[in-house]
């Protein structure tokens with residue numbers, strides 16, 4: 001499967017996680033990693049699976065590297081029907097606005113017609129789990145869902 | 155293959171190492187720290203009850219465990235090794251030693267007047283910190299930034315609210331036993347100009363043992379901070395009085411016969427006031443403690459804005475910028491400087507310097523494995539309700555770093 005991992009980050013945790021996921025999946029798939037700051041909504045391709053990994057900042061906002069993408073989604077209002085994505089959020093339950101950034105990305109994607117595969121899974125920096133222990137199973141499950149879909153479509 | 159020495163293992167040093175090794179995985183990147191332990195203010199500044207923020211260290215671990223950076227703890231620039239020697243031994247040297255001195259408040263010295271840096275280092279078991287100070291009575295925290303809020307919050311919390319922090323047994327007992335009559339957080343600027351993060355102000359709304367009054371507040375008018383402060387006003391969850399004051403310029407302190415502060419005189423929004431004060435904690439920023447000739451170095455820098463002091467010598471983080479900015483800002487800056495270092499070092503002829511070979515023979519260096527032994531010990535030794543128990547002395551740290559697993 002052709003997979004693109006998009007990360008939104010401010011202190012680099014999401015970037016590190018994106019690379020971990022890439023390392024985990026690339027034996028079986030073609031996997032690219034890109035910063036959301038370098039990604040234009042016009043580039044979404046229904047042939048590919050998108051795994052989005054993003055933190056939350058400020059007061060429940062998108063992290064710095066995802067802000068331009070958020071603005072572009074609102075401005076361009078692209079038609080993303082046929083595009084599938086998975087979403088993994090990084091946050092900290094010390095904040096009342098726990099993981100609202102990733103929720104916001106989900107809303108932007110779904111409003112544009114893209115389909116979320118599986119559930120949005122979130123990591124809590126104040127919890128005891130390591131992010132990769134949640135994210136690797138999440139990524140594999142999303143890929144499996146995408147494969148089932150493709151199989152069903154074929 | 156090129157060699158880079160980074161002095162200081164706080165966020166700015168770690169992100170610089172990360173950036174260089176991402177671009178050039180085969181380079182030698184040696185990260186030095188005066189302490190046997192890494193991470194700078196992530197370990198000794200970020201609040202003990204903000205463990206989520208400290209989780210950034212999981213990312214920093216990778217730099218040493220997967221990206222190949224080497225850690226040289228217990229090495230002090232200016233004492234164990236000189237800048238000249240380092241510059242001769244490496245293709246590039248990066249100064250990331252931070253700024254840890256409390257900025258002078260100009261109010262004069264007195265018993266009971268304490269810098270926030272001094273207090274937080276003592277609370278967080280920094281090995282060079284003095285003893286926990288005598289904080290009592292009417293306590294005023296002077297300052298309008300996030301460090302002032304950290305100090306206020308820790309002093310206001312009940313033991314139950316400090317669960318899962320990494321405060322040590324002594325600091326915990328000290329906090330629990332503080333004979334505090336009232337806590338006032340006081341800033342010279344009006345509320346609208348305060349540098350508090352609204353999110354941190356709202357966090358105070360979860361305190362369990364306080365009665366909060368916010369004075370000198372203007373109409374919110376959509377301002378997030380004013381709204382957050384307004385939301386705190388009147389909160390009553392417990393007996394400890396907490397007061398916010400704004401627009402109060404400190405004019406002087408009065409002391410008692412024993413030389414202890416008893417009042418803070420301010421120029422308030424409605425004229426001069428004398429505020430009863432048994433302890434004054436100043437959280438008005440940090441400065442250079444005079445070491446490493448920082449101010450002269452930065453003043454003479456060829457391109458201070460871009461972190462370049464001279465050929466092969468760079469500066470990042472608080473050392474470069476001054477004591478402002480959070481971890482995200484350090485990341486953006488350090489990654490940019492790392493890129494510049496890669497370009498400039500590659501454009502220069504290789505130095506073939508001795509690298510870490512210049513360290514004095516017999517000097518005890520703590521390597522990454524040594525730190526991990528200490529780290530494992532600190533985690534395993536956590537007392538009930540805490541996530542870690544820090545070792546508080548250099549000698550104690552060195553002993554545990556030295557100890558092989560099988561020797562325990």
Ligand SMILES: Cc1cc2nc3c(=O)[nH]c(=O)nc-3n(C[C@H](O)[C@H](O)[C@H](O)COP(=O)(O)OP(=O)(O)OC[C@H]3O[C@@H](n4cnc5c(N)ncnc54)[C@H](O)[C@@H]3O)c2cc1C
Nearest residue numbers: 162164165166187188194195199231251252471472480481
């Ligand atoms: C009390 C406090 C609370 C804070 N809370 C937060 C927060 O919650 N969130 C946030 O984002 N930011 C916070 N900050 C800001 C953050 O800590 C800084 O932005 C950041 O640590 C600066 O990184 P640095 O690497 O420049 O310096 P430091 O983190 O200070 O690192 C400098 C390192 O250099 C070492 N060093 C010093 N001198 C020498 C020498 N001569 N030789 C060798 N090594 C040396 C030190 O031991 C230290 O490890 C806080 C700051 C303070 C003071």
Ligand SMILES: Cc1cc2nc3c(=O)[nH]c(=O)nc-3n(C[C@H](O)[C@H](O)[C@H](O)COP(=O)(O)O)c2cc1C
Nearest residue numbers: 009010011012013014055056058060091092098099
């Ligand atoms: C200043 C600041 C604000 C934050 N705000 C939120 C927030 O509103 N909600 C949340 O869930 N996490 C918040 N976080 C936590 C981060 O999302 C979490 O630390 C994450 O692991 C950072 O990932 P990154 O390094 O990829 O940016 C905040 C962290 C900081 C330092």
